[in-house]
Amino acid sequence: MTRDRSDAHFAQYDLGGDEKEIAIPERSSHPTHNQKLEDAAHVQQMRHDRNDAGNEAQSISSSLSTEPQSSKQHGIVVKHDLFDINEVFQETPEPDRKLSLEQRFVAYGREREWDIGEEASFVPFKSYWPTYESMTPSQLRWYFYWRGEVREERYPDTDLSYIFLYIYELINGIGWIQAMDGYRLLLRIWEAYQKRYQKLNAYLPEWVTDFKVVHRLDVSFQDIVDRTPRGLGGLLLEMELMSAFRKEPVEVSWRSLRKLSDYDTEKSKFYQQEGKAVLESYAPRALALVDRYFSKTRGTRLIDKYRPVTRNRKKFLFRSTVYDESMYGDLTDIDVMEITSCTKLRKFVTELIRGVENELREQMGFRGRLRNIKLEPEIAKLVHKFVEREYAAQEAEKNRIVVEIDSTKLKQLQQDSDQVRELLTVEEEMNLAESALQLFFSKPNARVDTEQLELRFDEYGREERMEDSVSFSDTARESHSITQAAKEEHPVSELNVANTREPVDLFSYKPESIEEPQEDDKLSSEWDELLSLLQPMHTEALQLLVQGESVSALVPVAMKYGSMADLLVDDLNSLAMECIGDLLVDGDLLLTEYVADCRKMLGN
DSSP: OOOOTTSOOOTTOOOOSTTTTOOOOOTTOOOOHHHHHHHHHHHHHHHHHHHHTTOOOOOOOTTOOOOOEEEEETTEEEEEOSSOHHHHHHHSOOOOTTSOHHHHHHHHHHHTTTOOOOOOOOOOOOOSSOOSTTSOHHHHHHHHHHHHHHHTTOOOOOOHHHHHHHHHHHHTTOSOSSHHHHHHHHHHHHHHHTTTOTTHHHHHHHHHHHHHHHTTOOOOTHHHHHTOTTOOOHHHHHHHHHHHHHSSSOOOOHHHHHHTOSOOGGGOHHIIIIIHHHHHHHHHHHHHHHHHHHHHHTSOOHHHHHOOOEEEEEEESSTTSOOOHHHHOSEEEEEEEOGGGOHHHHHHHHHHHHHHHHHHHHHHTOSOOOOOOOOOHHHHHHHHHHHHHHHHHHHHHHTOOOOOOOHHHHHHHHHHHHHHHHHHHHHHHHHHHHHHHHHHHHOTTOOOOHHHHHHHHHHTTOTTTTTTSOOHHHHHHHHHHHHHHHHHHSOOSSOOGGGOOOOOOTTSOOOOOOOOOOOOOSOOHHHHHHHHHOOHHHHHHHHHHHTTOOGGGGHHHHHHTTOOHHHHHHHHHHHHHHHTSSOSEETTEEOGGGHHHHHHHHTO
C-alpha cells in the first residue's frame, strides 16, 4: 500500500492574499512523472518565449529583494523572475531526473545542510509543496539566512512555505545529529510560529508523532498535547491515552480526559461560572490517585482492570510532506488500545469526574449537587478525602501572609547595628583593662607578665588606641615599683609559695574543651534495607519530616507524584514496619527517637 505522490498537495498552501485566483489542478487528473517533467519543460519554454517577445520585467533594487508575479496559461502557474533570467539557470542547476522529487530534495538539502546564509532581504514565497527547486535564487538566499536565525533561536517573520520547507528538512534528517535534537527543533519551530500560522496545529501533531515513532523516542505525548489547542483525536488520541495510562503516575490531560467521558462539563453551571479551573486541575489528579490506590490495594491498575481491546493499526508516515520513503518506509504498524471505545472505562471516568465536581461544589459552597453518582464507597471516600485536603491546602496558600522586606531599610539597620557593636566592643576593652588592674592590686603576691599583656593588646588590634594614653605596660611597671618599696618598708618573712601562680593570659583564656562522644555514622542493616526500598517520593517526604514539618507539608510532594499526603505516610510506616519493626510517623510528626537515624539515612 503506497501513496500516489503525483496527487496535488494542498496542506502547505495558505490561501490568504494575492494567490486566490491561482488555478488549482483538477483532482480527476493524475499526471505521471513524465507528464510532470513535460509541464516543467513547458514552463521554461514559456519563460523564454516571453523574453523573446519583449515582455519587460519591473526594475528592482540592488539588494534583489523582489515580489514574484504569477500568470495563468493552460491551467499552469507561471512565476516571473524580476531580475536577470540567466542568473536563475546559473544558481539553480538542472536536477537529476533519475531521482524522485523527494530524493532530489534530500540530496540538495544534504549539500547545503550547514550553510550559513548571509543577511538577505525577505522575498515572499507561497507554494503548494515547497521545495528548493520551486524557489528562486533570491528566495533561496532569504531561506538560508532565515534558517540560520532559527537555529540561533531567533524567529523573524516569514512566509508559511519557508517554515514547511524547514520542517521537511528536519523530517528527512537534515540539520541535526541526534534524533532527540531533531525532535526538540520541531517543537521549537512549532511553538514559535503557531500563533501566526494556525495551520501548523493541523499538521505538526501528526508529524511530530511520526518522528517520535520512527526514532523510538521515549518522550511524553504531553509535549504534543500542550501545543495543540483542541487536543488530539483519532489514532493520535488513542496513542496518547495508551501512553498516559501506562505511566506512573497516570498523566492524562484534561482535554483528553473529557473525550473519555460521556459527561459534558460545558453544560454544567458550576463549570461555566466558577469551577472551570479547579475541575480541570482536580479531575486528572483524582484519576491518577485512584489508579495508584488500585495498584496498591488490589495489585492491578485501571488499564489492566478494564482491559481495552488492542488492535494493530497501519499508519502512514509523514503524510503531505516532502519525505523520502526510503529512509523509514511509507507505513508503520502500531498496536493501539482502543481506550475511547472501552464502555466500562468510559463509564468509570464519567462518574469519577461527576464525583470530583460534587466534592468541589461542597468545598466552594456552590448550591446544588449532582445526583446518582455511581462510585464504589471506598473510591467515593478516597475522592472526598483528596478534594477536602487539597482544597484546604490551596486556600491556606492563598491566605498566607506575604512579608515584603525593604532592602534599603534593612541595609540601614545593618549599618546602625555595626556601629553599636563597635561602641560596645571599645567599652568592653576598657572594662577588661580595669579588671586586670584590679586583679593585680588585689593579689600582691601574684606575678603578671607585662610583656605578655602588651602583646595580647597588640594581637587584638588595640595598639593605636593605647598610643595617646599611658600604656598598660608602663602602669604595671609603676605599680610594681610601688609594691617593691612597700616590701622593703614592711619585709615579708616567708614567701607564700602556695599563692604564687604562673603568668595569667587574661585575654585568651578559654575553659578546657569537652570532647563530645562521636556517633557511629554507619547505618545498621535494618536502616540500609529501608533506604533501599524508598522511592523518590518517599525520600522527598522524609526530608520534610526530618526538618520538623508536619504531614500537611507533604501535600505538594503528594501532588507531584499523583498521590495524597496520608498515603505517603502510610507507605513510609508500612516500609518501616517491615524493616525496623516500628512506625516512623505517629500522628502528624516524625517520631523524635528516629529523627537522628533518618538524618543519617538521608545523608543530612
